[in-house]
Amino acid sequence: MAEEIKKGLVLLDFWVSPFGQRCRIALAEKGLPYEYSEQELLGTKSELLLRSNPIHKKIPVLIHDGRPVNESLVILNYLEEAFPDAPPLLPADPYARAQARFWAAYSDKVYEVGSRLWKTKGEAQSQARAEMLQVLGNLDGELGEKPFFAGEKFGFVDLALVPFMPWLTPSFERYGGFSVAEVAPRLAAWADRCMERESVAKTLYPGEKVDEFITLLKKKYGIE
Amino acid sequence: MAGEKRKGLQLLDFWVSPFGQRCRIALDEKALPYEYLEQDLGNKSELLIRSNPVHKKIPVLVHDGRPVCESLIIVQYIDEAFSSSSSLLPSDPYARAQARFWADYIDKKVYDCGTRLWKTKGEPQQQARKEMVEILKTLEGALGDKPYFGGDEFGFVDVAFVPFTAWFLTYERFGEISVEKECPKLAAWAKRCGERESVKKNLSPPEKVYEFIATLKKKFGIE
Numbered sequence: 385m386a387e388e389i390k391k392g393l394v395l396l397d398f399w400v401s402p403f404g405q406r407c408r409i410a411l412a413e414k415g416l417p418y419e420y421s422e423q424e425l426l427g428t429k430s431e432l433l434l435r436s437n438p439i440h441k442k443i444p445v446l447i448h449d450g451r452p453v454n455e456s457l458v459i460l461n462y463l464e465e466a467f468p469d470a471p472p473l474l475p476a477d478p479y480a481r482a483q484a485r486f487w488a489a490y491s492d493k494v495y496e497v498g499s500r501l502w503k504t505k506g507e508a509q510s511q512a513r514a515e516m517l518q519v520l521g522n523l524d525g526e527l528g529e530k531p532f533f534a535g536e537k538f539g540f541v542d543l544a545l546v547p548f549m550p551w552l553t554p555s556f557e558r559y560g561g562f563s564v565a566e567v568a569p570r571l572a573a574w575a576d577r578c579m580e581r582e583s584v585a586k587t588l589y590p591g592e593k594v595d596e597f598i599t600l601l602k603k604k605y606g607i608e
Numbered sequence: 609m610a611g612e613k614r615k616g617l618q619l620l621d622f623w624v625s626p627f628g629q630r631c632r633i634a635l636d637e638k639a640l641p642y643e644y645l646e647q648d649l650g651n652k653s654e655l656l657i658r659s660n661p662v663h664k665k666i667p668v669l670v671h672d673g674r675p676v677c678e679s680l681i682i683v684q685y686i687d688e689a690f691s692s693s694s695s696l697l698p699s700d701p702y703a704r705a706q707a708r709f710w711a712d713y714i715d716k717k718v719y720d721c722g723t724r725l726w727k728t729k730g731e732p733q734q735q736a737r738k739e740m741v742e743i744l745k746t747l748e749g750a751l752g753d754k755p756y757f758g759g760d761e762f763g764f765v766d767v768a769f770v771p772f773t774a775w776f777l778t779y780e781r782f783g784e785i786s787v788e789k790e791c792p793k794l795a796a797w798a799k800r801c802g803e804r805e806s807v808k809k810n811l812s813p814p815e816k817v818y819e820f821i822a823t824l825k826k827k828f829g830i831e
Binding site: 439451453454455457459461462465466479481486489490522 | 684705
């Protein structure tokens with residue numbers, strides 16, 4: 385029989401990917417069952433991955449009833465809309481939604497800038513450090529005294545940002561020579577608060593494991 | 609009276625910005641009146657810095673005194689806040705995801721590669737040429753034989769990409785890429801969009817874009 389369409393949700397992912405973790409946390413928060421499919425990224429990419437994301441060839445990919453959705457934030461928006469009966473992660477008000485989308489997209493910067501911290505040296509690394517302090521300051525300021533970014537409830541921005549926390553501590557902190565607890569104390573407290581949620585605690589790996597992974601990548605890319 | 613909340617819509621923008629033009633087109637498609645505020649990017653206004661403290665960039669949509677930043681977020685906001693008029697995003701969740709994916713692709717690829725086309729020479733420029741042709745062909749593949757990216761109706765992805773069609777002439781002259789030759793379906797789509805009032809009114813004339821870039825090149829000392 386020609387390839388039957390697989391019903392339900394499949395997530396093509398890589399264990400330590402913070403972008404994949406965004407999706408895993410969202411699926412858990414929404415109580416949506418799915419099949420997790422670990423992908424080989426450091427070697428040969430699977431035919432399924434290449435077929436599902438021919439443009440970027442990246443994870444995460446959410447496959448729903450055989451149809452792929454790519455890009456973590458697109459996946460998060462899709463889950464909101466395709467499963468309207470599941471608990472929402474975005475607020476209902478259009479202005480609040482625009483703010484959530486803005487800050488979720490901004491949180492990508494933590495990974496972008498953080499990667500430059502371990503990939504570069506000298507001037508480039510100093511610049512990355514300065515940018516990182518700005519980014520953390522902006523996030524800390526936006527959070528303010530609220531328990532979560534949207535207020536009382538854990539939501540869209542929280543789950544978009546929290547997977548980067550084990551990359552910040554200890555790795556980005558050490559490479560950049562700064563401390564999140566010092567430069568963004570409210571953010572540091574917020575990270576601990578998020579870890580009290582089962583969906584987050586079960587999905588994120590400890591910072592030490594992430595640090596090992598970065599060391600592995602450095603060796604692989606021949607970065608000193 | 610000190611800092612009264614201004615009612616209505618204002619758009620902080622810069623005339624030639626394709627990102628700003630996305631917002632102008634969306635506002636016109638939804639028949640929403642707004643005040644256009646041209647910004648001096650060399651000497652940023654207090655209003656701009658206050659409205660977009662994180663990026664200090666245009667476009668910024670200010671609605672009843674509250675700012676929304678980032679062009680695609682602005683377009684989605686316009687669609688959701690003014691949902692009674694015709695929708696820019698499709699209603700089906702999967703189609704919406706596809707639309708968001710392609711708009712994100714355009715954001716990630718087109719402007720950056722286009723900038724390298726006119727800012728560089730020699731090997732890096734050759735690389736940018738190759739990449740741009742690939743990007744345009746990829747987008748042409750996504751369009752397929754449909755009149756618009758979303759199907760029969762002008763929508764979100766069309767809004768996201770159409771301002772860059774005013775840059776095709778600049779890509780041609782500085783980057784030696786003929787969109788007409790490489791991607792005829794895309795060129796046809798550009799013409800089709802150009803017949804819409806919202807697009808006609810808000811795109812910069814291609815010659816003006818070319819002049820603007822030529823001036824920037826001189827300013828940056830790029831031959």
